[in-house]
Amino acid sequence: MPAEQKSEIASVWTRPRRQREQLSREQIVGEAVRLLDADGLEALSMRKLGTRLDAGATSLYRHVANKDELIELVVDEVYGELAVPAATGPADWRDAAARSAYSLRAMILRHPWVASVLGQVGLIHLGPNVTRMSERMAAVYGAAGFPAEETEQALSTVISYVIGMATSEAAYLSLIARSGRTEREFAASLRGSEQGSGEREPGDEDPARAREETFDYGLQRVLDGLGVRLTAI
Known part of the structure; x- marks a missing residue:
């Protein structure tokens, strides 16, 4: 031809x-x-x-x-599964940012493979869902008061935290799935090992809730830092 x-x-x-x-x-x-x-x-x-x-x-x-x-x-x-609420201004940006982060985390935990392929997706030819959700998330940080040149950086900081934490969680959950046990049973077996080695028992807490609390702690500290940055703008 x-x-x-x-x-x-x-x-x-x-x-x-x-x-x-x-x-x-x-x-x-x-x-x-x-x-x-x-x-x-x-x-x-x-x-x-x-x-x-x-x-x-x-x-x-x-x-x-x-x-x-x-x-x-x-x-x-x-990416079409994400729920990204709108932020109307500085007063509600943080709640919208946190809810968006939780939605991204939940999507990665449902589809653990996605974190490892995000870097393979061409940055030039983005699909409609990725484009729409990225724009909606960026708008949250724009509404917070970040200047245009910092909006993407602020968003990338949060997304990097979410992907890092969710990828670690997904790997942990995959390990549990291969063990054939529930998460609570797996956590109990770890506590038994710690007791055997003389470690103090951490208590019979819900492991799924503990993971969420750990994720939220880090997320809130990241948002704290961005909030401090906003006061300096």
Whole structure:
């Protein structure tokens, strides 16, 4: 084919949707998310996904060119789960920022694989959900009073904290799942080990609540720091 006749698709978001096909992009993305949730990123392949959809890999390639495009799609799909409340001004920005952070944490814990692929998603060709939610989160910090040149930095600081903490939590929960025990049973076994080594028993607290309290403590301290910065602007 002559060079002038070649049509290169720059991004999955500019790829035209195929109509009247038995397999849709939505079906592909939905099944890919379920595969990732169940088996992790290492298990994702076009061949395995095609098998789960009872379709050949060739059928998938009509909608996505490669695994990288598929990752862009699934990341955008789960970003659509975020709940980002609006902040109307300096008085309510902190509550909106905290609720957004909790929503991001919850999404990562539902889809532990997402944290490890965020860096793979092209920063030029962002999907509609990632774009919309990023803009909504940035607006929260803009409403707080951060100047335009600091809004993204403030948002990135909070997001980095959330991703770091949630990734650690997700790894811990995966370890528990592989053990075949509940989180409370796993925590009890750790307390038993500590007692055996002479450590003081920390008490029979709810481990899920303890994780949330730890997350919230760090989040509030990050927001404290941003609040101090606002007073200096």
